Amino acid sequence: MNSKFLIVFFKELRETLRDKRTLGMLALFTLLYPLIIGMTLHQLIDKSTKTEREGVDLAVIGASKAPTLMAQLGQRNITVKDTPPMNEDAIAELLRGKKVAAVLRLSDNFVEDYYAMRPARVEIWYDSAAESNAQRREVEDVLEAYGSNVTSARLLAHGVSPVAVMPIQVQRYDTGSNASRSAMLVGSIMGVLFLPAFMLTMSASVDTTAGERERRSLEVLMAQPAHTWELIGGKWLAAGILGVVGVTFELVLAHVMLKWLPLEEIGMSWSLGWGELALVCLATVPLSLLASALYVTLAMNSKTFKEAQTILSFAMIVPIIPGIVVSFLDLKTALWMYAVPMLSNQTLIKEMSKAGDAHALPLLLTFLCSAIPALLLVAYASWRMKSERYVLAV
Template sequence: MKPKFMVVFMKEFRETLRDRRSLVLLALFTLMYPLMLGYMLNKQIERATKPEREGMELAVIGAAQAPNLMAQFKQKNVTVQQVDAMDEEAIGELLKSRKVVAVLRIDDKFAENYQEMRPAQVELWFDSAIDNGPRVRDVEAVLNAYSMDIASARLLAHGVSPVTMAPVKVQRYDTGGTAGRSGVIGAMIGFLFFPAFGCCLSAAVDSTAGERERRSMEVLMAQPVRTWELIGGKWLAAGILSVIAITLELALAHGILSWLPLEEVGTSWRVTSADLALICLASLPLSLLAAAVHIAMAMNAKSFKEAQTTASVVMLVPMIPGVVVSMMELKTAAWMYAVPMLSNQTLLGEVAKGQDIGAMPYLLTFFSSLIPALAGVAFASWRLRSERYVLAV
């Protein structure tokens, strides 16, 4: 003989699978966040690698006056387009068309000043509103290198070593490896846990406040079943939806991030399939907590509409700790694993860095959501014992 709460669970779960609204929400939350994450990262990779794949288009006014400079641009994979003289308005229109990265205007007296060893003026025009910052800096680097080459040649002609122009030599060392930069992706993907509170919303509210308004709750209460068995079955039915959604979400995001060439932007996805399985297991109580919170809120509401409105507002609360920690740029601490939702985000972020965090963070993440979930179910069971609630008076 099946336990009574399992009978309630099977009944509620079958009804949920027949509810098109719940299935649409499940599919929407499961696909939306991983696809958005993959799309944004793919665009970032395309922007980072576009100069290498396509080179850069640079419009030059008066290119004939500086043939050596034009040759140096070509060596750096910068395509030079020689254009006629243009006024400021025409230059602005050319930049807005995005056909070129920048416009280089060489002064009419460039050759004369160059020969007389006076500063030869060039103007670099660009549009800062367009996302061409890295490519404009590449053009500036070519100009600076060209200027330094000329200065070094002139110093040698006068018997002065070019080393005198660089009294301080700076060597740069980047200690941030791909593991550290992977934590940024871990922080982004941490928002994948948020749908745990959205996927079970419809099922949790409809099976409690909805059934009370339809007067079907009275029929269930008339059966030989205890309140905790009744609430427990409804809780599991709603929670399973979130478990399915979060598991599929993380699996889909894992597949997308493993497929993307993240090395092109100096990072990598270091989460293995075994790590993902442990994270899904540790995150299971978060889905049950979401269902328990919605059911407890719905049980305390006076109507179905009030329950739905309250639950919609309450589902935003778990995001607050993660946003606050991100804004304050706090370092990872042990107390973060004791805060529901934040613990899941922190766990995924640390695993994404490739660090060996041990078993304790997994256990803290698991129980930080399980304990309040059981408390929410206990409150809902106690609330269901009230005749005033069942009769909606």
């Protein structure tokens, strides 16, 4: 590798790392997304296991009228609190206190209707705005099971088999594994980890091009005995290496979190090993280099630092669009998706988390779909930099 290329590279990298504000933003973007993913999944696991862990508190008005029902509720870890009669306003006030998940009120003529084989009314009061929907569904499941048992007992008492009212019996067999079921959710969540490739490289790309132009230091650099590809290549690699390190650290941190979290509690799993993760990180390297190449090319074409920031802010949105479109249209995975930068990375990690292994063609396409445009952009920027009038915006 040419020594002048290395000189420019280390010079730009050293100047970028000297700025504490830039380092702070890099650290923030690197840690933010894995932490968000970890906290989101932790909250999901906590909510899903809260009912089993803490049980359900249920206020029942008229509990003595249905002792069998109360016993079935107790078997499902539902704590029945016998409550005296109260009107609608008092029930609403009790629910607002969030001390119970729901209120069950048996009608005054519940016993008479039950023995007369008429529908015995049971009211379930709940607050849909409260975070107790899962607990309420537990209560409703018990009520449905109780009703089914009573129906079967009444049919048998009349000499009718309960299967007579069941013309078909549906049996479900789920052949999907935890990995395949969780691939859509976890893979989509992991997809956001590739966005910082465009965030982490933007500051350095703008500062080493449009920023140096405003500070008039770009003229001094161009006066040195170096080829334009050495100048552009050094700036490009210095900005791109920040994205490579940041995204790689993000993926590793997210991988550690997903391995640590008890995803099995919500019927999910994270099947990627360290070897597969290394392949994903390798295939992701060109994405950061593509981002820095795009930013350097666009920033050189801007007349001011502020104009460059505005243009690059819009350019950062473009890689997100294919992923949004695919998600909105609910498209199935196809080979062409591996030819679209960033979408290819999201598709790759989603499919690998589902299958647990990597195929050579998707990895190669993911690598090349970002590497080739990155090299072409660097070559174009190097060619354009030969024009002093273009670079200095005169």
